[in-house]
Amino acid sequence: MADKAISLDRIGKQYLLRERSHKYKALRDVLANAYMKPFRRFRGAPAEAHSPRSSSRELFWALKDISFEVRHGEVLGLIGSNGAGKSTLLKVLSRITEPTTGRAVIYGRVGSLLEVGSGFHPELTGRENVFLNGAIIGMRKAEIERKFDEIVAFAEVERFIDTPVKHYSSGMYLKLAFAVAANLEPEILFVDEVLAVGDAAFQRKCLGKMGEVSRQGRTVLFVSHNMTAVQSLCTRAIWLAQGQLVADGSPAQIVADYLRSNSAAAVDQVWEDPATAPGNEVIRIHRARLLAKDSYHITVNDSVQLEFLYWNFLNGAVQNASLTLYTLEGVAAFSSASLVRECPAGLIRVVCTIPGDFLNDGGYRVQLMIVRDTSTILYNHQSLLTFEVRDVPRPYSWYGKWIGVVRPKLEWDHEVVDTVASVVSSGVH
Amino acid sequence: MTATDLRIQSDSNFSGPGVIIEPRSGWVALHLRDLWEYRELLYFLTWREVKVRYKQTALGAVWAIIQPLFNMLVFSLFFGRLAKVPSDGVPYPVFSMAGLVPWTFFANGMTQAANSLVTNTNLVTKVYFPRLTVPVSAVLSGFVDFVIAFVMLLVLMLFNGVHPPIQVLWFPAFLLLAVGTAMGVGMWLSALNVEYRDVRYVLPFLVQFWMYATPIVYPSSLLKEPWKTLYGLNPMAGVVEGFRWSLLGSGRAPGPMLWASVSAAIVLVVSGAYYFRRMEKTFADTI
Numbered sequence: 181m182a183d184k185a186i187s188l189d190r191i192g193k194q195y196l197l198r199e200r201s202h203k204y205k206a207l208r209d210v211l212a213n214a215y216m217k218p219f220r221r222f223r224g225a226p227a228e229a230h231s232p233r234s235s236s237r238e239l240f241w242a243l244k245d246i247s248f249e250v251r252h253g254e255v256l257g258l259i260g261s262n263g264a265g266k267s268t269l270l271k272v273l274s275r276i277t278e279p280t281t282g283r284a285v286i287y288g289r290v291g292s293l294l295e296v297g298s299g300f301h302p303e304l305t306g307r308e309n310v311f312l313n314g315a316i317i318g319m320r321k322a323e324i325e326r327k328f329d330e331i332v333a334f335a336e337v338e339r340f341i342d343t344p345v346k347h348y349s350s351g352m353y354l355k356l357a358f359a360v361a362a363n364l365e366p367e368i369l370f371v372d373e374v375l376a377v378g379d380a381a382f383q384r385k386c387l388g389k390m391g392e393v394s395r396q397g398r399t400v401l402f403v404s405h406n407m408t409a410v411q412s413l414c415t416r417a418i419w420l421a422q423g424q425l426v427a428d429g430s431p432a433q434i435v436a437d438y439l440r441s442n443s444a445a446a447v448d449q450v451w452e453d454p455a456t457a458p459g460n461e462v463i464r465i466h467r468a469r470l471l472a473k474d475s476y477h478i479t480v481n482d483s484v485q486l487e488f489l490y491w492n493f494l495n496g497a498v499q500n501a502s503l504t505l506y507t508l509e510g511v512a513a514f515s516s517a518s519l520v521r522e523c524p525a526g527l528i529r530v531v532c533t534i535p536g537d538f539l540n541d542g543g544y545r546v547q548l549m550i551v552r553d554t555s556t557i558l559y560n561h562q563s564l565l566t567f568e569v570r571d572v573p574r575p576y577s578w579y580g581k582w583i584g585v586v587r588p589k590l591e592w593d594h595e596v597v598d599t600v601a602s603v604v605s606s607g608v609h
Numbered sequence: 610m611t612a613t614d615l616r617i618q619s620d621s622n623f624s625g626p627g628v629i630i631e632p633r634s635g636w637v638a639l640h641l642r643d644l645w646e647y648r649e650l651l652y653f654l655t656w657r658e659v660k661v662r663y664k665q666t667a668l669g670a671v672w673a674i675i676q677p678l679f680n681m682l683v684f685s686l687f688f689g690r691l692a693k694v695p696s697d698g699v700p701y702p703v704f705s706m707a708g709l710v711p712w713t714f715f716a717n718g719m720t721q722a723a724n725s726l727v728t729n730t731n732l733v734t735k736v737y738f739p740r741l742t743v744p745v746s747a748v749l750s751g752f753v754d755f756v757i758a759f760v761m762l763l764v765l766m767l768f769n770g771v772h773p774p775i776q777v778l779w780f781p782a783f784l785l786l787a788v789g790t791a792m793g794v795g796m797w798l799s800a801l802n803v804e805y806r807d808v809r810y811v812l813p814f815l816v817q818f819w820m821y822a823t824p825i826v827y828p829s830s831l832l833k834e835p836w837k838t839l840y841g842l843n844p845m846a847g848v849v850e851g852f853r854w855s856l857l858g859s860g861r862a863p864g865p866m867l868w869a870s871v872s873a874a875i876v877l878v879v880s881g882a883y884y885f886r887r888m889e890k891t892f893a894d895t896i
Contacts, residue, residue: 276733276893278632285629301657
């Protein structure tokens with residue numbers, strides 16, 4: 181289908197940043213202001229200095245000149261760092277707040293899920309809240325009745341459906357709220373991060389449901405920080421930064437660009453001058469570099485080479501390099517050491533290869549040590565390289581981090597030793 | 610409309626050229642059709658208010674009776690018995706109760722409506738729906754309490770041998786006037802409350818002063834024309850006198866005073882609705 185579902189023409193949203201103490205105006209301030217105005221003129225003081233409305237009247241564009249079109253059936257991922265304007269854009273499109281400039285047109289029935297469980301009341305039972313919440317997000321009563329059993333089954337709260345939700349665990353509460361939302365069937369769906377609720381198993385279920393929705397040919401706008409989810413669910417991605425559209429294209433490309441620009445990764449560090457390079461009087465680091473198919477976009481299948489070049493000023497020392505890989509949480513994943521060699525003074529190169537199918541999804545930091553006689557540490561650098569490893573997208577199924585610091589691909593044997601029939605016949609006499 | 614647009618319409622059940630989102634300025638149309646489209650939501654929000662109101666209270670719906678009943682007892686003692694305030698020839702308890710029942714409905718409806726948007730901040734900032742449903746459902750949810758209190762009024766009338774006259778047929782009109790007034794004030798206050806939380810503090814005073822400006826403890830027959838007509842600009846004066854005239858047969862048919870009340874109520878509702886719609890676009894940003 182090539183029909184327009186949404187079109188945005190130079191949408192902008194401006195917010196007035198007020199003084200922190202003026203979260204909302206009190207009538208007192210307005211009156212005091214009106215009262216102060218005539219005096220101000222006599223005093224000759226600059227008017228702005230006294231008026232809280234003008235002195236703190238800082239304007240801020242949360243969105244600026246956003247234009248794009250979405251066709252029916254497209255699943256569009258909106259990515260960007262916090263405060264980039266993604267959620268504001270969804271709020272404008274779902275008519276919660278009005279744009280300051282521009283114009284958008286939406287062709288179709290809209291459902292928007294910016295938060296699950298809006299309007300849930302703690303005193304009402306699960307059953308009552310399903311109806312209430314359904315009505316709030318725009319479902320007809322008949323529609324909710326028809327889907328009621330499905331909703332309850334999806335949420336896995338059958339036993340507690342007639343219990344007030346204030347007695348629910350927070351997980352149950354979120355599951356029920358999501359289940360209602362997931363059964364909303366609009367032509368155009370806006371979804372904010374909120375879908376990442378509950379435990380890992382439930383998140384998997386949520387993403388599965390999202391995949392199902394997108395395969396039914398509905399138009400979806402999906403805001404997420406989960407890049408792997410964006411890649412597996414979306415057919416197109418838009419990258420926002422500081423309220424502006426940075427790039428628009430295929431999810432794989434946009435996500436890669438975004439990660440590259442945004443990543444804290446340090447995958448190639450070079451110091452040309454031995455005088456200022458990190459190190460000490462005996463060792464100076466010249467270069468630390470990570471080599472992979474794409475160093476900014478390493479997948480769990482890729483093998484990674486860590487290359488270190490250093491100046492050795494200790495002629496004839498017996499030395500070796502050793503590295504420790506830490507996860508971003510600071511857990512040591514493993515250590516490994518190079519062969520011990522007698523090195524002349526000069527530039528030395530050591531390379532360590534980490535095989536593919538070994539690292540887990542996540543960020544890693546490399547600590548490097550140069551050791552003399554396998555006992556004396558000549559130089560120790562805590563964080564010479566940092567890099568991120570990502571799971572490989574598999575369409576419509578959960579992926580991401582596995583349990584453990586590494587996830588090696590190991591040899592497995594798998595065979596049938598005996599069939600059920602013979603087990604039963606030998607077990608029962 | 611382009612050919613593409615037409616095709617979309619035939620593809621799906623979607624009717625209309627699409628929802629246009631753009632900045633509006635100044636006064637905007639009321640779009641009462643929106644409210645009709647969302648009538649099920651209105652129903653569910655009202656139902657929620659009713660359900661939740663007396664949850665986890667020991668006395669439950671008895672509270673709906675206690676409020677007017679105790680006021681009536683206090684008024685009957687001080688104003689009826691001690692101050693000998695005239696009551697248009699009806700026993701004072703019945704007289705004051707007939708005023709208190711619509712007044713309690715109005716005062717609670719106004720208070721609930723005024724706080725309704727602020728109480729539902731999470732809805733206003735996260736979901737789109739016609740915001741008018743919030744204060745309107747707050748007023749409508751008071752109906753259950755009203756019916757309970759009304760039954761008690763009927764019992765009290767029966768006890769005192771007061772029978773409704775033929776003009777009781779007019780009663781629904783006065784009830785409608787009370788609903789309209791509560792909604793008009795509720796729309797004004799709820800929209801103001803979004804920006805000025807002072808409303809929360811003003812409310813108790815407003816309720817108190819307004820009650821003494823309404824003929825609840827005294828009859829409006831104490832006033833002479835033209836003051837009486839002017840007095841009718843308080844729509845609740847028309848409501849209370851109307852309740853007494855149609856239910857108890859006391860006083861005279863409210864003439865010019867009632868018209869003043871009806872006009873004032875219409876002004877309140879229309880201006881309230883327009884003001885609400887005007888402020889609505891900034892609710893999610895300022896609340």
